[in-house]
Amino acid sequence: MIQAQTIKYSPYLTSNEVNQMVTVTPKAIETIKAILAEEKKNEPIRIFFGGQSCSGPAYMMGFDKLTENDVEIKVDGFTLIHEKSLEENLKDAVVDSVETPQGPGVVIRVKSTGDSCSGGCAGCH
Numbered sequence: 001m002i003q004a005q006t007i008k009y010s011p012y013l014t015s016n017e018v019n020q021m022v023t024v025t026p027k028a029i030e031t032i033k034a035i036l037a038e039e040k041k042n043e044p045i046r047i048f049f050g051g052q053s054c055s056g057p058a059y060m061m062g063f064d065k066l067t068e069n070d071v072e073i074k075v076d077g078f079t080l081i082h083e084k085s086l087e088e089n090l091k092d093a094v095v096d097s098v099e100t101p102q103g104p105g106v107v108i109r110v111k112s113t114g115d116s117c118s119g120g121c122a123g124c125h
Contacts, residue, residue, distance in 0.1 A: 021071075021073070021087065021090060021091060021092075021093070022047070022073060022080065022090055022093045022094075022095060023092070023093070023094045023095065024075050024076075024080070024094075024095045025094065025095065025096045025097065027096065027097035028095045028096050028097045028106050029075065029076050030097070031097040031104045031105065031106055032045070032075075032078055032095075032106060033076075033077060033078065034104070035104075035105075035106075036078055039063075041063055043063040043064065043065065044063070044064060044065065044066050044072070044078075044079040044080065044081045045061050045062070045063060045064070045078065045079065045080050045081070046061065046062055046063070046064035046070075046080075046081050046082060047059055047060075047061055047080060047081070047082040047086070047090065047093075047095075047108060048060055048061075048062070048082065048083070048086075049086065049089070056110070057089065057110065059089075059090070059093070059108040059110060060108070061080075061095075061106065061108065064081065066079075066081050069083055069084055069085075070082065070083060070084065071083075071084055071087065080095070089110065090110065091111065092110070092111045093108055093109065093110045093111070094108070094109045095107070095108055096109060
């Protein structure tokens, strides 16, 4: 079982990291903290399966409450959560900051399954 304290702050590692699960980049930490301050929120941020895209599974984030079926990841002043059932899918996932036309945001990148097209869109065929 992966413990919440094993979060990895990319690109730096700490000595207590054994089972890395999710990497949160320093820029993503800044962006998330800014969003939390702007939204005046102190709730956990859930990582969840958002559906299948042309390049594989897509994961999203949103404010939510912790449940008994969740893994809790404490990160520099905020908490990420996800269902225990997603542990294998989120192995080596990276939460990173992105700039969009609407402003700064975060994206979750997961390890590629090696298949560049899941067959979910016509543009892949």
